[in-house]
Amino acid sequence: MSHNVTNTFVNTTSAILLNPGYIKTMDGILKILQLIVGCLVIGFVGHFIDQSSPLFFTAELLLLLIATSCLITTTCLLVSCLLSISATTIISKTLFELTYHVIAFCLYLASSVYMLVLTSRHQNLEDPKIGLYALMTAGIFGVINTILYIMSFFKALCNQCGLYDDRVLGQRKNETTTGLL
Numbered sequence: 443m444s445h446n447v448t449n450t451f452v453n454t455t456s457a458i459l460l461n462p463g464y465i466k467t468m469d470g471i472l473k474i475l476q477l478i479v480g481c482l483v484i485g486f487v488g489h490f491i492d493q494s495s496p497l498f499f500t501a502e503l504l505l506l507l508i509a510t511s512c513l514i515t516t517t518c519l520l521v522s523c524l525l526s527i528s529a530t531t532i533i534s535k536t537l538f539e540l541t542y543h544v545i546a547f548c549l550y551l552a553s554s555v556y557m558l559v560l561t562s563r564h565q566n567l568e569d570p571k572i573g574l575y576a577l578m579t580a581g582i583f584g585v586i587n588t589i590l591y592i593m594s595f596f597k598a599l600c601n602q603c604g605l606y607d608d609r610v611l612g613q614r615k616n617e618t619t620t621g622l623l
Contacts, residue, residue: 461527469534472594473520479587480513486580490573498577501560505553505584512546512587534601543595547588554584 464470487506494502523530533539558581561574
């Protein structure tokens with residue numbers, strides 16, 4: 443009389459599974475570029491905010507506020523997608539990314555255009571203490587970030603509709619056809 447004994451061991455871990463492949467996707471690349479450009483905007487505006495003319499104070503504060511809030515939200519999105527494999531698929535299926543990118547696009551567009559219009563109107567003020575060219579550069583970087591956010595919106599829209607799905611850039615999913623052979 444022989445017996446077969448099967449032992450089954452289940453290991454559970456509470457380790458965080460990282461998702462470094464997210465950086466290689468179009469969403470990951472756009473978010474990293476948004477973070478870099480947002481840091482540049484904050485750096486240019488923040489450095490010259492105490493040295494500039496009172497003429498630019500409202501535009502500086504508006505662009506600084508928008509850039510900081512978008513930087514914080516984009517950082518939270520990027521970190522959550524890097525720290526969780528399931529967060530990448532769950533967040534892309536919600537309407538949060540669509541609404542966030544549209545709102546970020548509109549606010550960045552308004553604040554950047556306001557900064558550029560205001561600084562271009564006062565180009566004849568050649569005072570180096572104003573930091574006019576740095577504020578113009580911040581406005582230009584704000585327009586670049588505006589373009590990045592609208593690109594993220596269209597990417598999220600395509601994800602929402604199921605038109606575009608990239609796992610990792612340069613790799614295609616294996617598609618199988620059935621019933622045609």
